[in-house]
Amino acid sequence: xxxxxxxxxxxxxxxxxxxxxxxxxxxxxxxxxxxxxxxxxxxxxxxxxxxxxxxxxxxxxxxxxxxxxxxxxxxxxxxxxxxxxxxxxxxxxxxxxxxxxxxxxxxxxxxxxxxxxxxxxxxxxxxxxxxxxxxxxxxxxxxxxxxxxxxxxxxxxxxxxxxxxxxxxxxxxxxxxxxxxxxxxxxxxxxxxxxxxxxxxxxxxxxxxxxxxxxxxxxxxxxxxxxxxxxxxxxxxxxxxxxxxxxxxxxxxxxxxxxxxxxxxxxxxxxxxxxxxxxxxxxxxxxxxxxxxxxxxxxxxxxxxxxxxxxxxxxxxxxxxxxxxxxxxxxxxxxxxxxxxxxxxxxxxxxxxxxxxxxxxxx
Amino acid sequence: xxxxxxxxxxxxxxxxxxxxxxxxxxxxxxxxxxxxxxxxxxxxxxxxxxxxxxxxxxxxxxxxxxxxxxxxxxxxxxxxxxxxxxxxxxxxxxxxxxxxxxxxxxxxxxxxxxxxxxxxxxxxxxxxxxxxxxxxxxxxxxxxxxxxxxxxxxxxxxxxxxxxxxxxxxx
Numbered sequence: 001x002x003x004x005x006x007x008x009x010x011x012x013x014x015x016x017x018x019x020x021x022x023x024x025x026x027x028x029x030x031x032x033x034x035x036x037x038x039x040x041x042x043x044x045x046x047x048x049x050x051x052x053x054x055x056x057x058x059x060x061x062x063x064x065x066x067x068x069x070x071x072x073x074x075x076x077x078x079x080x081x082x083x084x085x086x087x088x089x090x091x092x093x094x095x096x097x098x099x100x101x102x103x104x105x106x107x108x109x110x111x112x113x114x115x116x117x118x119x120x121x122x123x124x125x126x127x128x129x130x131x132x133x134x135x136x137x138x139x140x141x142x143x144x145x146x147x148x149x150x151x152x153x154x155x156x157x158x159x160x161x162x163x164x165x166x167x168x169x170x171x172x173x174x175x176x177x178x179x180x181x182x183x184x185x186x187x188x189x190x191x192x193x194x195x196x197x198x199x200x201x202x203x204x205x206x207x208x209x210x211x212x213x214x215x216x217x218x219x220x221x222x223x224x225x226x227x228x229x230x231x232x233x234x235x236x237x238x239x240x241x242x243x244x245x246x247x248x249x250x251x252x253x254x255x256x257x258x259x260x261x262x263x264x265x266x267x268x269x270x271x272x273x274x275x276x277x278x279x280x281x282x283x284x285x286x287x288x289x290x291x292x293x294x295x296x297x298x299x300x301x302x303x304x305x306x307x308x309x310x311x312x313x314x315x316x317x318x319x320x321x322x323x324x325x326x327x328x329x330x331x332x333x334x335x336x337x338x339x340x341x342x343x344x345x346x347x348x349x350x351x352x353x354x355x356x357x358x359x360x361x362x363x
Numbered sequence: 364x365x366x367x368x369x370x371x372x373x374x375x376x377x378x379x380x381x382x383x384x385x386x387x388x389x390x391x392x393x394x395x396x397x398x399x400x401x402x403x404x405x406x407x408x409x410x411x412x413x414x415x416x417x418x419x420x421x422x423x424x425x426x427x428x429x430x431x432x433x434x435x436x437x438x439x440x441x442x443x444x445x446x447x448x449x450x451x452x453x454x455x456x457x458x459x460x461x462x463x464x465x466x467x468x469x470x471x472x473x474x475x476x477x478x479x480x481x482x483x484x485x486x487x488x489x490x491x492x493x494x495x496x497x498x499x500x501x502x503x504x505x506x507x508x509x510x511x512x513x514x515x516x517x518x519x520x521x522x523x524x525x526x527x528x529x530x531x532x533x534x
Contacts, residue, residue: 033416198393221391
């Protein structure tokens, strides 16, 4: 932790000195921003219930530094350095129902440490820790409730374990569900094409001879609404990611507030020949300061061969001010695991009910 | 792969609907693709205001901490302008020079300002504020936020012009 602080201060000092000494070519900026997202999470696993005070992993507490310098009206060079700092992450198994302790220490995780070169005609090249091309392709969501409810449903309560009626642990929610959202963030090199109308494409290459491709689309129809969609493909089948996968999601927001979101992903060519997949659907309604949604998730073969995991959720988000969100979400999770996949003497899983109430504040 | 063909079909149908909507001549435009799920909240911050970030340096807006500097200048400027406006009206110092000094936030306590100069300065401050608002609007527009927010913005603009009209009527 001390090393992180020292490194942070050192890097900041260099960045600031550089900004002060170097003459700006065209436009130069350096900004600091961040948010806190804290919540109360109640859960009932069929045997016991508990209340936890957590950091909402749907959009964790974090801070970031960004900077850019524009040259010749065509070139832009910039960086994004974003760190997540969570105390009791809502998807950490250390806070399982019945566990009295907190997670032992604050989680300080890198999210972005990224430098990019952008040209108005040739696109954008990024190098460092950051979004792989496929990251986010399962998570397009225009509902306005994604702070507590989106396709990565285990972010809310992934640390709670499914148990049988004798309180034997089977597996966690986080292990039973996945939206297979590409390769997340990683150390990589990534290229984004310029926009061709509403579309652009991306590719990235990571350690372990892993690579991925993605496309993104966003369009607004006057008087009707807007559509955002993304899809990715991981064809690598290589040393580190020894499977192939495609993921996609689409969200349509009508001008009058109704919104529909769909996400689907499938992993194949896996070492054990299983083909886990996930389907997610959401319907929502968005008003000036309120947003409501209800969703349904079905994951198959994710935690073990034959697993059938289902979840239903309902959420409400209120924005009293633009910088503050208040939210609440109810979620029901269920897992059906075959007897031969469970340890001897362990029964089938009880359903888990959870409620999260919290607030996200951008500072 | 077979298990999930319905996913592919669904995505295909949605893509087809999008193509048809565009092809049928429905007016529209490409939008900015913004990933929101899992990402940091967009928009203003509690302490950082409309900007949503502490601007440590911005060459276009005046170097180090332009947010704080501009706010300070604006507060000091309007305070001094109102103080000076109440002072001796017979001051004969050069009006334009004073306005320039005021605009730069460089007034000295010994100088005296005419009400005209104070008015000029206030107009200058308003113009500066409007410029800032316009820049914020452009940045916001780039992010392509929801239609409801855009509607809200339009309503706010209407309300603002109505307030100005009312002010003019009173005068």
